[in-house]
Amino acid sequence: MKGIVFTEFLDLVEQKFGLEMVDTIINESDLPSNGIYTSIGTYNFSEMLSLLTNLSKRTSLSIDDLLLVYAEHFFGVVGRSYPGFLEQYNDPIEMISSIESHIHVEVRKIYPDAELPVFIVEEKTENSLVMIYKSSRAMYSFGRGLMNKTFEHFNAKATILVEKLKEDGTEVKFSIIRDE
Structure with missing residues (x-):
């Protein structure tokens, strides 16, 4: 790490x-x-x-609550350290859905040996996103905190549902619905 x-x-x-x-x-x-x-x-x-x-x-x-708060803090660090990065996006769903195809690609340029979770987009519309998170570290609450702050960054709100696909939290389904 x-x-x-x-x-x-x-x-x-x-x-x-x-x-x-x-x-x-x-x-x-x-x-x-x-x-x-x-x-x-x-x-x-x-x-x-x-x-x-x-x-x-x-x-x-709880560890999950601590990870959630920590992720919200970490989002601010990313925003301050890499301000141009956030400016590449106009929409929270677009940004979150690009975790694997763009964000993690950029992280690996900076930290080539980083061990990152996998996010698989299962379904995406203009106002919703379903993603599968996979990681042996089971830090899905950290991911959820980053998602919360992404919506806040874009002055938007969303309901983010978390469903553990594996009891240990190493595989989780995020269902994100933009609030109107």
Whole structure:
């Protein structure tokens, strides 16, 4: 997992819960990196899972809820770091449906060794989108948070339904319907 995911996560934890919480979850987690991350480094996903688990225990927020909030924060990071990227789109459904064919292609240019989830578009209309998410990391709530912020970015609203196709969350169906 790319280091920027870790550095931005710890920044969010500091913003929302304070520097002491950052120190606490780092100290309580099993981290081969010792919690020292660079944005361009690559780290094992187990470290993120350990940080999330310990933050969840300390805050009584579920890992899914934490991932949702984190994704909304991360969308802002993308917007600030790559402003031209968001300007390529005029519509949230267009942007979300291009995850695999465009967005992940661009991410791989920046981070060639990035391990990204797979998104398969099953059905797309002007006002709806059905996608299948597949990832061994089961971070579908992170994806949902990015989708929420995409609609917000375009001053639009949507209902995003999540259906686990595999109980462990490694395969999920997103059904997105633009609100009128």
